[in-house]
Amino acid sequence: MATKDAPVHNPMVDPVTGEYRVIAPGHTFKSVTEKVSRIVLTSHTPLGWWFGFVVAGGFVGMLLTAVTWLFLKGVGIWAITIPVAWGFAIINFVWWIGIGHAGTLISAILLLFKQSWRNSINRFAEAMTIFAVVCAGMFPLIHVGRPWLGYWLFPYPNTMNYWPQFRSPLLWDVFAVSTYATISVVFWYMGMIPDLGTMRDRSQSKAGQFIYGMLSCGWRGSVRHWMRYETASLLLAGLATPLVLSVHSVISLDFAVALLPGWHTTIFPPYFVAGAIYSGFAMVLTLAIPIRKFYHLEDLITIRHIDNCGKVMLATGMIVAYGYSTEVFMSWYSASHWEYFMMWNRMFGPMGWSYWVLITCNIALPQLMWLRKFRTNVGLMFLMSLIVNTGMWFERFVIVVTSLTRDYLPSSWGTYRATRWDYMTFAGTLGLFTFLFFLFVRFLPMIPMSELRLMLPQARVREKAEPLPEAGD
Amino acid sequence: MPLPEGIYGLMAEFDSPSDLVHAAKAAHAEGYRRMDCYTPYPVEEAAEAIGFHRDEVSLVCLIGGLLGLAAMFGLETWINVWAYPLNVAGRPYYSWPAFVVPAYEWTILYAGLSACFGMLALNGLPKLYHPVFNAPNFRNGATTDKFFLCVESTDPKFDVMETRSFLEAHTPVSVVEVEY
Numbered sequence: 001m002a003t004k005d006a007p008v009h010n011p012m013v014d015p016v017t018g019e020y021r022v023i024a025p026g027h028t029f030k031s032v033t034e035k036v037s038r039i040v041l042t043s044h045t046p047l048g049w050w051f052g053f054v055v056a057g058g059f060v061g062m063l064l065t066a067v068t069w070l071f072l073k074g075v076g077i078w079a080i081t082i083p084v085a086w087g088f089a090i091i092n093f094v095w096w097i098g099i100g101h102a103g104t105l106i107s108a109i110l111l112l113f114k115q116s117w118r119n120s121i122n123r124f125a126e127a128m129t130i131f132a133v134v135c136a137g138m139f140p141l142i143h144v145g146r147p148w149l150g151y152w153l154f155p156y157p158n159t160m161n162y163w164p165q166f167r168s169p170l171l172w173d174v175f176a177v178s179t180y181a182t183i184s185v186v187f188w189y190m191g192m193i194p195d196l197g198t199m200r201d202r203s204q205s206k207a208g209q210f211i212y213g214m215l216s217c218g219w220r221g222s223v224r225h226w227m228r229y230e231t232a233s234l235l236l237a238g239l240a241t242p243l244v245l246s247v248h249s250v251i252s253l254d255f256a257v258a259l260l261p262g263w264h265t266t267i268f269p270p271y272f273v274a275g276a277i278y279s280g281f282a283m284v285l286t287l288a289i290p291i292r293k294f295y296h297l298e299d300l301i302t303i304r305h306i307d308n309c310g311k312v313m314l315a316t317g318m319i320v321a322y323g324y325s326t327e328v329f330m331s332w333y334s335a336s337h338w339e340y341f342m343m344w345n346r347m348f349g350p351m352g353w354s355y356w357v358l359i360t361c362n363i364a365l366p367q368l369m370w371l372r373k374f375r376t377n378v379g380l381m382f383l384m385s386l387i388v389n390t391g392m393w394f395e396r397f398v399i400v401v402t403s404l405t406r407d408y409l410p411s412s413w414g415t416y417r418a419t420r421w422d423y424m425t426f427a428g429t430l431g432l433f434t435f436l437f438f439l440f441v442r443f444l445p446m447i448p449m450s451e452l453r454l455m456l457p458q459a460r461v462r463e464k465a466e467p468l469p470e471a472g473d
Numbered sequence: 474m475p476l477p478e479g480i481y482g483l484m485a486e487f488d489s490p491s492d493l494v495h496a497a498k499a500a501h502a503e504g505y506r507r508m509d510c511y512t513p514y515p516v517e518e519a520a521e522a523i524g525f526h527r528d529e530v531s532l533v534c535l536i537g538g539l540l541g542l543a544a545m546f547g548l549e550t551w552i553n554v555w556a557y558p559l560n561v562a563g564r565p566y567y568s569w570p571a572f573v574v575p576a577y578e579w580t581i582l583y584a585g586l587s588a589c590f591g592m593l594a595l596n597g598l599p600k601l602y603h604p605v606f607n608a609p610n611f612r613n614g615a616t617t618d619k620f621f622l623c624v625e626s627t628d629p630k631f632d633v634m635e636t637r638s639f640l641e642a643h644t645p646v647s648v649v650e651v652e653y
Binding site: 028029030033155161162163164165166167169171172175176179182183186187189190194197198200201202213214217218219220221222223224225226227228229230231232235236239240242243246250450451453454458459460461462463 | 489490491494509510511512513514515516517518519520523525528530531534538545548549552553556557559561564568571572574575577578579581582584585586588589591592593595596598599600601602603605606612613615616617618
């Protein structure tokens with residue numbers, strides 16, 4: 001199938017396997033190093049970078065405005081009310097955390113499965129994780145109403161003689177998300193140390209040599225160091241894998257532990273994790289496709305990567321579809337009046353349109369990715385990544401809003417209509433995410449050079465035919 | 474303690490990982506022990522060639538993880554049973570299944586931090602100055618595309634002339650003296 005679809009004379013296609021190559025042929029250790037480090041070490045900042053940076057910076061300004069107003073006036077400026085007390089803040093929190101999950105999946109789980117194609121995209125997928133967690137972590141904090149007392153969530157000795165209550169999933173969240181943020185930063189930074197050494201050695205400016213030198217901790221590439229480094233990487237990957245699965249599971253428990261119809265189900269943890277990875281891979285494509293075009297990295301982030309991301313999205317999308325159908329089935333099979341009504345309300349209630357947006361974006365359209373022609377078309381895959389991200393946002397909207405607006409008692413029903421401050425805060429975090437990403441691609445090597453070198457054919461140690469010389473003495 | 478006078482060692486530069494590994498194996502067979510290889514990416518065979526087989530990072534990580542588990546589980550139990558017992562709908566104070574989640578997270582947190590910082594500590598990093606950076610060709614290649622074998626002067630078998638001729642027999646690009 002593979003060889004039939006791809007042009008035979010395309011140098012990007014491996015003639016033996018018929019698969020697209022992970023790295024374009026003809027690269028050397030030096031050429032991959034230069035290609036990646038030049039983006040950072042050049043004194044010439046591309047105009048397009050400035051443009052994007054300034055636009056993203058404008059959105060950050062909008063976020064600061066929205067948050068300042070929020071601090072002055074309180075959460076009443078949002079549309080949250082009773083019964084919908086969670087609103088945009090929690091929708092965005094869950095959405096952003098989910099996006100972060102693909103970064104960990106790429107850097108940790110695919111490392112454990114020895115999927116070496118991940119090497120070129122893992123660094124910026126990890127950066128994506130961190131920036132997404134930054135955006136995510138902000139929402140529960142500003143949602144508590146008095147963010148300056150946010151540290152009350154942590155167990156610390158205080159004069160009030162008060163301690164947190166560990167039986168609540170909301171507190172579990174604090175530990176899950178803070179651990180996730182810390183481990184993601186550590187994993188990202190540790191993975192960058194050898195590359196920072198390369199940057200130090202290749203930088204022409206005194207300031208660059210000094211800063212990268214400090215950041216690289218004086219890395220000198222000793223094989224003893226490399227072996228410990230490899231062990232630590234594998235251990236961190238092994239630790240990050242159960243961590244990432246636990247984070248979204250814990251978040252889903254915030255919902256599942258409540259007794260609300262539409263929330264109180266056991267399918268939530270696995271279905272949240274699959275949805276997280278689904279939207280995260282979509283975000284990887286949303287970022288990778290423009291970056292490879294803008295910085296001419298088609299040699300290193302190849303069609304193979306886009307094709308593989310498409311396959312992962314297809315697989316996780318199917319798990320998500322299974323989750324949706326299980327929800328529908330269970331609401332019928334439970335024979336519970338409330339569950340039955342919840343599903344009817346979700347599909348045909350006043351906000352039924354959002355359910356159908358979600359089904360279209362997350363289940364119907366992504367089926368196009370079964371076609372290899374579609375998965376290898378960069379433009380269409382970019383479009384698909386945006387569609388899936390939209391769909392996953394609506395999934396959280398449906399879960400949070402439709403369940404809350406109409407619970408057991410019709411007299412307590414309500415409605416939900418986001419205000420401009422809700423939209424500004426959400427758009428602002430999109431800006432913050434992009435802003436941080438622009439800084440990252442300008443100042444740090446976005447592709448792990450040492451791992452690319454390892455993937456080149458010349459990296460293999462070959463045995464010599466002649467025997468080793470005898471010991472001298 | 475290495476003496477500050479004299480040289481740190483002799484550094485041979487190679488073009489390919491295979492040449493480096495063969496030279497390192499030969500040096501080990503020759504009886505050299507105090508030496509190190511410097512490569513732009515992990516070359517496992519080179520580590521084996523100079524007799525470096527196991528590291529303690531896993532052990533540090535395990536100890537860290539167990540500490541994290543004990544710390545959080547202990548904290549939760551102490552808080553909810555002794556320090557601040559709170560009756561939530563008649564549930565037991567010692568609700569261990571609920572304590573598992575934060576304890577699990579802290580196991581991972583401590584284990585991960587121990588793996589990273591343990592690795593750095595065992596490597597003796599951060600160490601911003603090291604004699605190998607004095608080799609004129611080192612910074613240009615060691616983190617990009619060249620492979621180095623440095624035999625250190627503290628090795629009992631080290632002799633500037635003999636070691637140099639030994640290294641030169643293994644087709645290096647160059648052999649240079651490394652100053653302290």
